[in-house]
Amino acid sequence: GADGVHLGRDDPGAQAATEADQPQVVDPHPVSAPVRAIAEWSWRLIVIGAAGYFAVTYLWRLRVVVFPVIVALLLAAALGPLVMRLRRAGFGRGAAAGTVLAGFLLVVIGGLSIVGSQLGTGLSDVVDSAEEGIDQVRDWLQTGPFHVQQSQIDRWIEQAQQAVSDNSDRLTSGAVGAAAAAIEVVVGALLALFTLFFFLYDGDRIWTWLVHLFPHRTEHRIREAGRLAWGTLQGYVRGTLLDYLSSFRSLYG
Secondary structure (H helix, E strand, O other), X not given: OHHHHHHHHHOHHHHHHHHHHOOOOOOOOOOOHHHHHHHHHXXXXXXXXXXXXXXXXXXXXXXXXXXXXXXXXXXXXXHHHHHHHHHHOOOOHHHHHHHHHHHHHHHHHHHHHHHHHHHHHHHHHHHHHHHHHHHHHHHHHHHOOXXXXXXXXXXXXXXXXXHXXXXXXXXXXXXXXXXXXHHHHHHHHHHHHHHHHHHHHHHHHHHHHHHOOOOHHHHHHHHHHHHHHHHHHHHHHXXXXXXXXXXXXXXHO
């Protein structure tokens, strides 16, 4: 009856006999399952590493575009709340974005002018100290234990000037490389400002358009993940800027 069936199910001996009667499944594959698992994980890791390498390589080649976009994204995270406040106060999209961007440029230019004036004053002091130090070294060479003649010092100076003249090609190529790097920085800064304006002007619409590129069933999760990530990025950028501002005030306040 039902009790017998129930007892049969609970009987360990009956279960063991039943399992013994069942045919054993033998894996026909010549390679053991642990080795196959390690191999599968290995080729997946190799593919991920190769994809990461090529991604980093091509992003570095496109650094003139990639880095300004990243900088603009970070600045948009810091300045976006100001734009939203102006829009709630009655400003249009373009007016709010332009006002915040202009204020940001004024703050940056003002900060750079203060730092530049401080560096200019310090640089003149460094030049004066360097000239004084050179004179002291020259006097020590003449009056110290070495008793170097003035003619020998002049000869050393001429040799140094000749070495600079002989390596003028290298110096010129270095100057050209520095000029190219400076142009790249200027172009990147302009591109960052251009991108920043559009992030401030239409960032929410850009994000909505990107979300719509994904399947409809995943849009809600992607939108929620983006909202949380954006909030985290805003908190990080604001905290970093506050630390920089406190350091700037302590140095130049």
